[in-house]
Amino acid sequence: MSMIKASSLMLTCALLMSGATSALAATEADYKTALAAAEAANKEAAGLRNQWTVTAAAIAAAKKAAETGDFDKAVASSNEAEALAKASIFQATSEKTLWKDMQIR
Amino acid sequence: MNLRTAIRLTSAAALTLAVLAFAPPQTAAADTVDPVADAKAFRKFFTDKFPKVKLEDFVNGPYSMNEDMHRQWEEKEQFPPYEFSLDMGKEMFTKPFKNGKSYEDCFPNKGIGIRQNYPYFDEKEGKVVTLELALNRCREANGEPPFSYVRDEMAALTAYMAFTSRGKPFDIKIPNDPRALEAYQKGKEYFYTRRGQLNFSCATCHVQSPGERIRAEVLAPALGILNAMPIYRSEWSGMGTTSRRFTTCNSQIRGVPLAPQDDEYRDLEYYLSYVSNGLPISGPGARP
Numbered sequence: 001m002s003m004i005k006a007s008s009l010m011l012t013c014a015l016l017m018s019g020a021t022s023a024l025a026a027t028e029a030d031y032k033t034a035l036a037a038a039e040a041a042n043k044e045a046a047g048l049r050n051q052w053t054v055t056a057a058a059i060a061a062a063k064k065a066a067e068t069g070d071f072d073k074a075v076a077s078s079n080e081a082e083a084l085a086k087a088s089i090f091q092a093t094s095e096k097t098l099w100k101d102m103q104i105r
Numbered sequence: 106m107n108l109r110t111a112i113r114l115t116s117a118a119a120l121t122l123a124v125l126a127f128a129p130p131q132t133a134a135a136d137t138v139d140p141v142a143d144a145k146a147f148r149k150f151f152t153d154k155f156p157k158v159k160l161e162d163f164v165n166g167p168y169s170m171n172e173d174m175h176r177q178w179e180e181k182e183q184f185p186p187y188e189f190s191l192d193m194g195k196e197m198f199t200k201p202f203k204n205g206k207s208y209e210d211c212f213p214n215k216g217i218g219i220r221q222n223y224p225y226f227d228e229k230e231g232k233v234v235t236l237e238l239a240l241n242r243c244r245e246a247n248g249e250p251p252f253s254y255v256r257d258e259m260a261a262l263t264a265y266m267a268f269t270s271r272g273k274p275f276d277i278k279i280p281n282d283p284r285a286l287e288a289y290q291k292g293k294e295y296f297y298t299r300r301g302q303l304n305f306s307c308a309t310c311h312v313q314s315p316g317e318r319i320r321a322e323v324l325a326p327a328l329g330i331l332n333a334m335p336i337y338r339s340e341w342s343g344m345g346t347t348s349r350r351f352t353t354c355n356s357q358i359r360g361v362p363l364a365p366q367d368d369e370y371r372d373l374e375y376y377l378s379y380v381s382n383g384l385p386i387s388g389p390g391a392r393p
Contacts, residue, residue, distance in 0.1 A: 051360070087302075091304065099297040102299075102306060103297050104147050
């Protein structure tokens with residue numbers, strides 16, 4: 001019985017440590033980490049001369065949300081910006097060869 | 106030559122022929138930079154796609170794609186909306202700078218009838234020089250501040266210069282300089298490269314879909330697309346330079362535009378103008 005109790009306790013702890021953290025409100029530190037990742041990816045896209053306007057808009061939305069103390073929204077917008085920036089990097093990298101398929105011959 | 110040497114030479118020749126026979130010629134051709142072949146294929150693509158459109162009419166953009174629109178354009182040309190810009194450009198062009206010199210002093214033939222030669226490759230600088238860039242360089246060389254590349258003053262000046270060149274065929278040259286060929290190729294790459302969140306290239310609209318509508322607009326063919334620049338656009342309620350057109354295209358597909366006259370745009374203008382060689386200058390133009 002004590003074995004079962006111990007297992008249940010461990011499972012509860014594991015659940016709290018993984019899934020349950022997403023239910024907790026995001027902190028300013030979470031936002032700063034997410035924003036830094038987004039800005040780093042967007043900087044890489046700039047180096048490839050292929051930034052997207054929507055990335056800049058998502059970063060601006062993240063900063064605006066952070067100013068009002070809504071760190072959940074700020075983190076979500078930062079994550080969106082990072083995903084968009086990574087997509088623009090993928091586009092720029094793959095188009096280095098793919099553009100040739102489109103040319104008139 | 107003894108028999109053994111002769112056999113060796115024959116074997117080597119046979120091997121060389123075999124290698125040449127099995128080499129993939131298409132791959133080699135695809136990677137070769139050949140502007141003459143490009144321009145020929147480019148023109149053929151559009152004339153095959155629109156067999157009823159006269160070659161010189163491609164410079165009229167969307168108006169060449171649709172009979173009704175063509176009639177509207179002919180009526181519009183009776184009182185062209187770019188006229189005010191043309192008058193402004195003429196006045197600006199002839200007015201001396203503070204140092205007494207004028208634009209006339211910066212250009213061959215005093216700037217009259219030379220639009221068809223821009224952009225050109227400057228072998229000293231190793232870069233493409235567009236007409237807009239040359240105009241601002243002229244201003245700066247004479248102690249005047251440069252104009253914005255996307256605003257009315259630049260549009261007015263280029264409108265006047267285009268007007269004095271109307272009917273003259275585009276005559277863009279690629280000098281025997283590997284840097285010029287590289288600029289041309291980079292312009293071509295830019296034209297076909299997809300960008301922005303919408304994943305469009307210039308070719309998506311102007312090669313794959315000319316004559317089709319994108320919302321209320323009829324897309325212009327890429328052949329002759331720069332011959333009408335600058336343009337009055339009803340959508341903008343004003344004039345637009347080539348720089349304005351390029352940057353706006355980029356933002357419309359949700360890409361962050363580069364700075365006007367960045368190398369990429371200069372190379373793009375070089376490529377697009379070259380493949381329209383032989384088609385007449387028709388600027389300033391009017392577009393919906």
